[in-house]
Amino acid sequence: MQSIQNLEKIATQVRRDIIRMVHGASSGHVGGPMGSADFLVALYFEIMQPDPHHFSMDGVGEDIFFLSNGHLSAGWYSVLARYGYFDFKELATFRKMGSRLQGHPACHEGLPGIRMSSGSLGQGLSVSIGAALAKKLNKDEHLVYCLMGDGELEEGQNWEALMLAPAHEVDNLIAVVDYNGQQIDGPVDAVLPLGDLEEKFTSFGWKVLTMYGNDMTEVVDTLKKAQWFTNQGKPVMVLMKTHMGYGVDFMTDNHEWHGVPPNDEQMKIALSQLQETLGDY
Amino acid sequence: MSDYQNFGSKDTRSGFGEALLELGRQYPDVVALCADLTGSLKMDAFAKAFPARFIQVGIAEANMMGIAAGLTIGGKIPFTGTFANFSTARVYDQIRQSIAYSNKNVKICASHAGITLGEDGATHQSLEDIGMMKMLPNMTVINPCDFNQTHAATLAIAKHVGPVYLRFGRPKWPNFTPADQEFIIGKALLLKEGNDVSIFATGHLVWNSLQAAKQLNEQGIHAEVIDIHTIKPLDAERILSSVRKTGCVVSAEEHMRNGGLGDSIAQLIVRECPVPMEMVAINDHFGESGKPEELLKKYKLDIPDIVAAAVNVIERKKKK
Structure with a gap:
């Protein structure tokens, strides 16, 4: 078991990686991955603990994760590397020609840890349901996790999937919504309000939990609680309130940091707020 | 045959x-x-x-x-x-x-x-x-x-x-291929040999193409009929060997001309072996309600349309 302090240290390094990767590529997304970094670190290092050295596409016999909002790739790649799936020095190739670290995750590039390409939004929950159904057919008792964005919920396919999972009792699935309230064109409530998500998911037949996603203790505790609610006939949804750009003051809660790379000066200030805990790539 | x-x-x-x-x-x-x-x-x-x-x-x-x-x-x-x-x-x-x-x-x-x-x-x-x-x-x-x-x-x-x-x-x-015929993905099937024109068809129009070949035969035209069941990957070898023999091509399919089988074949022969070609396909038009046979007739995918395309393409070959 990891100490909370250790998980926080890893998350801080992941945030540094994100800033440096997006700066290095002069393109990419910082806001979303910064906000969900605590969740991804907790998920890999404490909750799922998959074997990073024997990655198999089928993921039989271990918990598996799908990133539906593929633009969070920088954060996911950092977590995968820091967890041991590949050498963290490879993070320097992010978004560059010939890299396995494509702008959005690409499962055929041979990067261990990635089982599905994502980027075009709204598809990950359906994929996760399929993988969860395959686990049931295989009598594999491990779980499937999926992270989605809140703005992403505007895609209609999600609601097809949200309807199907309870109807088919896909209760080996934990879906997490990164509820930071921001999307490219502005606050989600200004672009297309989502209404009361907790009520919507509950009425669709999901077991819904809420958590604050930028507090490591709460993230770990809530995910363990979510695990406890699996295999009880309902899929589990975690509404995770986060701050876009969390960890750097001028990026926090600012939708303008959805998909803009920091310049040299901005990177300097950002990194001064994030301690190098595990060594930069 | x-x-x-x-x-x-x-x-x-x-x-x-x-x-x-x-x-x-x-x-x-x-x-x-x-x-x-x-x-x-x-x-x-x-x-x-x-x-x-x-x-x-x-x-x-x-x-x-x-x-x-x-x-x-x-x-x-x-x-x-x-x-x-x-x-x-x-x-x-x-x-x-x-x-x-x-x-x-x-x-x-x-x-x-x-x-x-x-x-x-x-x-x-x-x-x-x-x-x-x-x-x-x-x-x-x-x-x-x-x-x-x-x-x-x-x-x-x-x-x-x-x-x-x-x-x-x-x-x-019509169900006419042998029940025990092995299906090999990417391998076109030569259904009828001929020297005058190659008819490449897919789907339902394979049967229509065989009927067209029969009518052409009565006019003394020997059409080769090849069933292209796999549009991708295309059996380039089989297609080109037939085209090199006949020197002209008709494609037949229940699909838009744009993007269909004929389009794939045209891309192949224009690179490897340019010859006259006619496409029996829907020409940039949506369909409508009707009986299948009525629609095939109206949209020129019927047996006489394949016959006409073959006669026409052979004429073009001769003029070359």
């Missing part, structure tokens, strides 16, 4: 349904998904025999494609079933990202393709699907010609690793 006999007309979708049931018995990893068209797709026998491996997704094709992609992670071999339009145009980005780009072992099985769908009209008559699917890297595109071949193709794609688009139809149609 003797004439082909119709063993008794049957719908190609039933060939799919019967083979799917056999696959269910043969392969424990085969699963089937359907978007509220189980009866139309002839998937009911599979659904009844293997309820745990049949997933009714409701009228939600995008979700169906995503679930199918997810099922492959865990080693399942998913077969999705709905009409051709809802198997392609409606879910193109889901197929593009989660199946083709991700290179997942999903079998997209599409019924009611082409204008012979008939009375339902243009909304349901998919005439663009071959084009959409063949443009996707990693995708194999198959359009069998009769019941037996659809049956054999369904069995064959289960063994093929990678995404496949299998296109078949609604009406009862």
